[in-house]
Amino acid sequence: QVQLVESGGGLVKPGGSLRLSCAASGFTFSDYYMSWIRQAPGKGLEWVSYISSSGSTIYYADSVKGRFTISRDNAKNSLYLQMNSLRAEDTAVYYCARISSSWLDYWGQGTLVTVSS
Amino acid sequence: SYELTQPPSVSVSPGQTARITCSGDALPKQYAYWYQQKPGQAPVLVIYKDSERPSGIPERFSGSSSGTTVTLTISGVQAEDEADYYCQSADSSGTLWVFGGGTKLTVL
Numbered sequence: 001q002v003q004l005v006e007s008g009g010g011l012v013k014p015g016g017s018l019r020l021s022c023a024a025s026g027f028t029f030s031d032y033y034m035s036w037i038r039q040a041p042g043k044g045l046e047w048v049s050y051i052s053s054s055g056s057t058i059y060y061a062d063s064v065k066g067r068f069t070i071s072r073d074n075a076k077n078s079l080y081l082q083m084n085s086l087r088a089e090d091t092a093v094y095y096c097a098r099i100s101s102s103w104l105d106y107w108g109q110g111t112l113v114t115v116s117s
Numbered sequence: 118s119y120e121l122t123q124p125p126s127v128s129v130s131p132g133q134t135a136r137i138t139c140s141g142d143a144l145p146k147q148y149a150y151w152y153q154q155k156p157g158q159a160p161v162l163v164i165y166k167d168s169e170r171p172s173g174i175p176e177r178f179s180g181s182s183s184g185t186t187v188t189l190t191i192s193g194v195q196a197e198d199e200a201d202y203y204c205q206s207a208d209s210s211g212t213l214w215v216f217g218g219g220t221k222l223t224v225l
Contacts, residue, residue, distance in 0.1 A: 044219040045152070045160065045203050059212050062118055095159060102207070103150040107159040
Protein backbone atom coordinates (compact mmCIF):
# COMPACT_ATOMS: atom_id res chain seq x y z
CA GLN A 1 0.00 0.00 0.00
CA VAL A 2 1.09 3.56 -0.66
CA GLN A 3 2.80 5.17 2.31
CA LEU A 4 4.23 8.66 2.68
CA VAL A 5 6.03 9.50 5.91
CA GLU A 6 7.24 13.03 6.59
CA SER A 7 10.01 13.89 9.03
CA GLY A 8 12.28 16.76 9.96
CA GLY A 9 9.79 19.16 11.51
CA GLY A 10 10.45 21.00 14.74
CA LEU A 11 11.03 24.34 16.40
CA VAL A 12 13.24 26.85 14.61
CA LYS A 13 13.98 30.53 15.18
CA PRO A 14 12.95 33.19 12.65
CA GLY A 15 15.55 33.42 9.92
CA GLY A 16 16.61 29.83 10.48
CA SER A 17 16.56 26.80 8.20
CA LEU A 18 15.02 23.36 8.25
CA ARG A 19 14.97 20.41 5.86
CA LEU A 20 11.91 18.23 5.61
CA SER A 21 11.97 14.71 4.20
CA CYS A 22 9.23 12.45 2.89
CA ALA A 23 9.88 8.72 2.61
CA ALA A 24 7.72 7.00 0.00
CA SER A 25 6.87 3.32 -0.31
CA GLY A 26 4.32 1.04 -1.93
CA PHE A 27 4.60 2.52 -5.43
CA THR A 28 7.21 3.32 -8.09
CA PHE A 29 8.32 6.69 -6.75
CA SER A 30 10.20 7.69 -9.89
CA ASP A 31 6.99 7.52 -11.94
CA TYR A 32 5.15 10.24 -10.04
CA TYR A 33 5.19 13.99 -9.58
CA MET A 34 5.20 14.93 -5.89
CA SER A 35 4.06 17.95 -3.93
CA TRP A 36 4.33 19.74 -0.59
CA ILE A 37 1.24 21.34 0.95
CA ARG A 38 1.04 23.11 4.30
CA GLN A 39 -1.64 24.02 6.80
CA ALA A 40 -1.16 26.69 9.44
CA PRO A 41 -2.79 25.95 12.80
CA GLY A 42 -6.55 26.33 12.48
CA LYS A 43 -6.25 27.50 8.88
CA GLY A 44 -6.81 26.09 5.40
CA LEU A 45 -4.60 24.19 3.02
CA GLU A 46 -1.91 26.03 1.06
CA TRP A 47 -0.07 24.52 -1.88
CA VAL A 48 3.70 25.05 -1.50
CA SER A 49 5.50 23.37 -4.39
CA TYR A 50 5.60 20.43 -6.77
CA ILE A 51 8.31 18.59 -8.65
CA SER A 52 8.15 16.38 -11.72
CA SER A 53 9.06 12.72 -11.68
CA SER A 54 12.57 13.39 -12.99
CA GLY A 55 13.05 16.57 -10.98
CA SER A 56 13.43 18.71 -14.08
CA THR A 57 10.20 20.70 -13.61
CA ILE A 58 9.55 22.59 -10.38
CA TYR A 59 7.03 25.24 -9.33
CA TYR A 60 6.58 27.20 -6.12
CA ALA A 61 3.87 29.29 -4.53
CA ASP A 62 4.77 32.98 -4.47
CA SER A 63 4.81 32.90 -0.66
CA VAL A 64 7.85 30.59 -0.58
CA LYS A 65 9.61 31.27 -3.88
CA GLY A 66 13.26 32.12 -3.35
CA ARG A 67 13.29 30.73 0.20
CA PHE A 68 12.23 27.09 -0.21
CA THR A 69 13.74 24.42 -2.47
CA ILE A 70 12.02 21.18 -3.38
CA SER A 71 14.09 18.20 -4.50
CA ARG A 72 13.92 14.44 -4.76
CA ASP A 73 16.17 11.40 -4.76
CA ASN A 74 14.53 8.66 -6.81
CA ALA A 75 17.18 6.14 -5.77
CA LYS A 76 16.17 6.68 -2.15
CA ASN A 77 12.42 7.07 -2.81
CA SER A 78 12.55 10.38 -1.00
CA LEU A 79 11.19 13.89 -1.40
CA TYR A 80 12.71 16.92 0.32
CA LEU A 81 11.89 20.51 1.17
CA GLN A 82 14.76 22.79 2.15
CA MET A 83 13.31 25.79 3.96
CA ASN A 84 15.50 28.87 4.50
CA SER A 85 14.85 32.33 5.91
CA LEU A 86 11.92 30.98 7.87
CA ARG A 87 9.25 33.35 9.15
CA ALA A 88 6.56 33.06 11.79
CA GLU A 89 3.97 32.73 9.02
CA ASP A 90 5.68 29.53 7.82
CA THR A 91 4.48 27.80 10.99
CA ALA A 92 2.32 24.92 9.77
CA VAL A 93 1.87 21.21 9.36
CA TYR A 94 3.68 20.26 6.16
CA TYR A 95 2.24 17.40 4.12
CA CYS A 96 3.85 15.60 1.24
CA ALA A 97 1.49 14.15 -1.33
CA ARG A 98 1.62 12.09 -4.49
CA ILE A 99 0.31 13.67 -7.67
CA SER A 100 -1.80 11.55 -10.01
CA SER A 101 -2.37 13.48 -13.25
CA SER A 102 -3.36 16.81 -11.66
CA TRP A 103 -4.67 15.80 -8.27
CA LEU A 104 -3.31 14.65 -4.94
CA ASP A 105 -4.26 11.03 -4.46
CA TYR A 106 -2.19 10.08 -1.41
CA TRP A 107 -1.07 12.25 1.49
CA GLY A 108 1.27 11.71 4.40
CA GLN A 109 0.23 12.47 7.97
CA GLY A 110 2.30 15.66 8.08
CA THR A 111 5.13 17.11 10.13
CA LEU A 112 4.80 20.25 12.26
CA VAL A 113 7.14 23.18 11.71
CA THR A 114 7.07 25.93 14.33
CA VAL A 115 8.94 29.17 13.70
CA SER A 116 9.29 31.11 16.93
CA SER A 117 11.91 32.86 19.01
CA SER B 118 -2.26 35.87 -7.41
CA TYR B 119 -5.04 33.50 -8.37
CA GLU B 120 -7.72 32.69 -5.78
CA LEU B 121 -10.55 30.22 -5.35
CA THR B 122 -13.50 31.37 -3.23
CA GLN B 123 -15.57 29.07 -1.03
CA PRO B 124 -18.23 29.86 1.59
CA PRO B 125 -16.75 29.52 5.09
CA SER B 126 -19.56 27.31 6.32
CA VAL B 127 -22.55 25.25 5.24
CA SER B 128 -25.05 23.62 7.60
CA VAL B 129 -27.57 20.91 6.79
CA SER B 130 -29.69 18.37 8.64
CA PRO B 131 -29.06 14.65 8.22
CA GLY B 132 -30.60 13.30 5.04
CA GLN B 133 -30.67 16.68 3.32
CA THR B 134 -28.50 17.81 0.41
CA ALA B 135 -25.41 19.94 0.98
CA ARG B 136 -23.98 22.06 -1.80
CA ILE B 137 -20.55 23.68 -1.50
CA THR B 138 -19.44 26.09 -4.19
CA CYS B 139 -16.01 27.15 -5.36
CA SER B 140 -15.48 30.11 -7.68
CA GLY B 141 -12.47 31.10 -9.74
CA ASP B 142 -11.78 32.86 -13.00
CA ALA B 143 -9.76 29.99 -14.47
CA LEU B 144 -12.26 27.24 -13.66
CA PRO B 145 -13.70 27.22 -17.20
CA LYS B 146 -10.21 26.17 -18.37
CA GLN B 147 -8.91 24.13 -15.44
CA TYR B 148 -10.37 21.11 -13.69
CA ALA B 149 -11.29 21.30 -10.03
CA TYR B 150 -10.69 18.73 -7.33
CA TRP B 151 -12.34 18.34 -3.92
CA TYR B 152 -10.81 17.11 -0.66
CA GLN B 153 -12.44 16.19 2.63
CA GLN B 154 -10.49 16.76 5.84
CA LYS B 155 -11.62 15.60 9.25
CA PRO B 156 -10.01 16.93 12.45
CA GLY B 157 -6.50 15.66 13.01
CA GLN B 158 -6.42 13.80 9.71
CA ALA B 159 -4.84 14.32 6.31
CA PRO B 160 -7.14 15.36 3.46
CA VAL B 161 -8.82 12.75 1.29
CA LEU B 162 -9.74 13.24 -2.38
CA VAL B 163 -13.50 12.93 -2.93
CA ILE B 164 -13.93 14.35 -6.47
CA TYR B 165 -11.47 14.76 -9.33
CA LYS B 166 -11.75 16.37 -12.77
CA ASP B 167 -14.83 18.36 -11.68
CA SER B 168 -17.18 15.39 -11.40
CA GLU B 169 -15.34 12.07 -11.23
CA ARG B 170 -15.53 10.05 -8.02
CA PRO B 171 -12.53 7.99 -6.86
CA SER B 172 -13.11 4.38 -5.97
CA GLY B 173 -14.21 3.97 -2.37
CA ILE B 174 -15.97 7.33 -2.20
CA PRO B 175 -19.73 6.98 -1.56
CA GLU B 176 -22.11 7.72 -4.43
CA ARG B 177 -23.73 10.52 -2.43
CA PHE B 178 -20.69 12.67 -3.31
CA SER B 179 -20.92 14.32 -6.73
CA GLY B 180 -19.41 17.30 -8.51
CA SER B 181 -20.47 19.66 -11.25
CA SER B 182 -19.16 22.67 -13.11
CA SER B 183 -20.77 25.73 -14.64
CA GLY B 184 -18.70 28.61 -15.92
CA THR B 185 -16.50 30.01 -13.19
CA THR B 186 -18.12 27.95 -10.42
CA VAL B 187 -17.77 24.32 -9.46
CA THR B 188 -20.03 22.65 -6.92
CA LEU B 189 -19.59 19.70 -4.58
CA THR B 190 -22.95 18.10 -3.78
CA ILE B 191 -23.47 15.65 -0.96
CA SER B 192 -26.88 13.99 -1.21
CA GLY B 193 -28.45 12.41 1.86
CA VAL B 194 -25.85 13.89 4.20
CA GLN B 195 -24.74 11.68 7.06
CA ALA B 196 -23.19 12.66 10.38
CA GLU B 197 -19.86 11.20 9.23
CA ASP B 198 -19.73 13.77 6.41
CA GLU B 199 -19.14 16.58 8.88
CA ALA B 200 -15.71 17.89 7.89
CA ASP B 201 -13.83 20.67 6.12
CA TYR B 202 -13.99 20.59 2.34
CA TYR B 203 -11.43 22.21 0.04
CA CYS B 204 -11.48 22.77 -3.69
CA GLN B 205 -8.18 22.78 -5.58
CA SER B 206 -7.33 23.87 -9.08
CA ALA B 207 -4.66 25.69 -11.08
CA ASP B 208 -4.19 29.12 -12.57
CA SER B 209 -4.92 29.73 -16.25
CA SER B 210 -1.44 28.55 -17.24
CA GLY B 211 -1.98 25.30 -15.38
CA THR B 212 1.33 25.57 -13.58
CA LEU B 213 0.55 27.20 -10.23
CA TRP B 214 -1.84 25.38 -7.97
CA VAL B 215 -4.26 26.86 -5.46
CA PHE B 216 -6.69 25.71 -2.79
CA GLY B 217 -9.91 27.39 -1.85
CA GLY B 218 -10.19 28.71 1.68
CA GLY B 219 -12.22 25.71 2.79
CA THR B 220 -15.82 25.17 3.84
CA LYS B 221 -16.81 23.71 7.18
CA LEU B 222 -19.78 21.40 6.73
CA THR B 223 -21.86 21.07 9.88
CA VAL B 224 -24.46 18.32 10.15
CA LEU B 225 -27.12 19.63 12.50
